Amino acid sequence: MNALAQTPTPEVPLLAVRDLHKSYGARIGCTDVSFDLWPGEVMGIVGESGSGKSTLLSCLAGHLTADAGQVIYDGRTTGPRDVLTLSEPERRMLNRTEWAYVHQNPRDGLRMGVSAGGNVGERLMAVGARHYGAIRSTASDWLGRVEIDANRIDDRPSAFSGGMQQRLQIARNLVTGPRLIFMDEPTGGLDVSVQARLLDLLRGLVREMGLSAIIVTHDLAVVRLLADRLMVMKSGRVIEQGLTDQVLDDPQHAYTQLLVSSVLQV
Amino acid sequence: MITIENLSKRFVLHNQGSAVIPVMEGAALHVAPGQCVGLIGSSGAGKSTLMRMIWGNYLAASGSIRVGHVDVAKAAPREIIALRRDTLGYVSQFLRVVPRVPSVEVVAEPLLQLGVDRDAALDRARTMLHRLNLPERLWSLSPTTFSGGEQQRVNIARGFIHAYPALLLDEPTASLDATNREVVLSLIEEAKARGAAIVGIFHDEAARERVCDRLIDVAAFAPKAAA
Structure with missing residues (x-):
């Protein structure tokens, strides 16, 4: 093995989410969401409209206030702390320095x-x-x-x-x-040829900057090319998660099997 | 380097009456550094299934798959991600790439992931493509529009660009002409000589004869009870 392979793996996840819950009145936005995101990892979140994936992303990024749970972020200078308990100025600082958010519609x-x-x-x-x-x-x-x-x-x-x-x-x-970037359907609404260029750009930037990313999308082809790991959501819950190619090639849950088998082959 | 013990696999098709299809039982395999083991068996016997389980995109129902120090059957995603970056290479029959990315960059990507300097990685990629006789005018083009044999060579260049200690090869000589088939067989022999442990599927019997130290018939791993 060579010297490059000996870079020690950091032992603290960049983001550790525990039992995150958000309701809209009686209706569940997302619930029971737990996962770790490690430095340099790209995680995809897929699911149909209304599955809770955008609610989850908004709760993580602080655009919505979660009702319960923890979102522990390993800050550059502060070390791990629960961002849900940060004061507003602290949160704004985090959003300006260590986090980034790419909206589906660039106008936003x-x-x-x-x-x-x-x-x-x-x-x-x-x-x-x-x-x-x-x-x-x-x-x-x-x-x-x-x-x-x-x-x-x-x-x-x-x-x-x-x-x-x-x-x-x-x-x-x-x-x-930034060290962590949230993306909501970043390639949605773009022509496929423009999409491809953007995907290549994002992959290069993630690699060169050592970024971690969480990408919400409904496009399974996009996650296959961009995400290391995949989380599948349905009715506000995470029903399956794992390596991206494992979830897509050998889905375990009925809904994921349906989702994967419904994709049109080009 | 690669040790498989008591491995089993079944598929549960939830949307087809929850049919449970056992496909493998009691699979065992050991590949030492410098060895190449060929998987044989009729079509549908489970050669590719076994290979995908080693790669980690098929989940094992039980048993263990040790590649180096990692048990792929139980490892967390990030351990498998690291294993694929440093230790385990895979030449599949399919090339999945971001459209519009030049072939030379597709080939260099495993090195870039390892943190190799960009110019050095691209140089190595050019050397590999040159060795596999891919015409230089194609290097700056995306492989998505290439012929089967050209895509296969891009795939092979990518799979051999880093000296992985363990390699999975799914039909590496398929759709290649005699000259390029010879290049691929030499690459396999060189990988063995530097100590790589290889699991391969070869329909090409002469190729199998030449590079494989042992053959394993996966029919032996077919589930008995369910038949």
Whole structure:
């Protein structure tokens, strides 16, 4: 074996979720959700509309308040702590520095009235960057990494195509070097050819930056290519989880078997 | 390096009357470093099933599958992820890739996952593709539109680019011409010489003859009671 293989595996999960529960009145949003996400892992969450996957993602990211359970995040400087008990300023700091959230609709994650460079620079300024030249050059570098031509830096995202907007949203999210990124249907609503390019981009960024990610999608082909692990949800509960190719090739639960056998072969 | 004991497998088809289909019972196998064991048996006997259980995309009902220090039958996903990155390689019959990614990057990916420098990884990928006689004009193209034999060579280049201590080969010489078949057999022999433990499925009898140290008929692992 070579020296590279000897990197010690960290013993603390980046995110440890325990018995997470969220109700909307009498109706269950998600319940009994527990899992560990390890550094560098990409986890997919699949399920049909109404299965609770988006509710779960929102509870994890703090966009919704969970009713019960724990979400223990191993912070860079703070070590593991339950983010559900953080104060609002602490949570905002986490969202600006260590976490990122990519919305399905880029309009929800971008400021449409601000230039592309401004969208990226704004995140940097939120964590204390003040030097205009440095911010602009970092922004320009990131536009390049997500394959947006540098001469579009002063254009507003409203002048961009859907695929470019989604790439800009990713640049805006990753510029501050987060460790954990939440993605809600990141390739939804894009043409398949644009989707492929985005998938390749995401895979490269996850690998190079050592990112962990949680991706909600209904597209089994996307999770097969992007996720190491897969969680299947139905009626607010996790009914099956495991290695992505194991869950897709040898599904154990009736619903997962139905889901996998329902995919059209191209 | 690869040791399988008392392994069994069944499928439960929940949407087809919860039919329980036992497919394997009491499977056992041992592959030492430097050895290649060939799986034989008629179509449907369970060769690919056994191979997928070693890879970890089929769950075992009982028994153990030790690859190095990991028991794939019981390991957590992250242990299998690490095993596949460092220790266990797999050349399947299918190539699953992100569309539009150039072949040379598809081949280099296992090295990039290991943290090898990008230029070095791409250099190695080019060397592998060159050795497998894939025309250079195809290297920058996605393999999704390639012929069967071209895809197979991309798959082989990817499977052999890292010196995995354990390798699974599913029909590695299928759909290759004589020249490339010879290259693949040499790659297998070199892997054995450096100490890799290999489990293979070869319909090509001459290839089997040449690289396999032992053959195991998976028909011996067919469930007895359920027949």
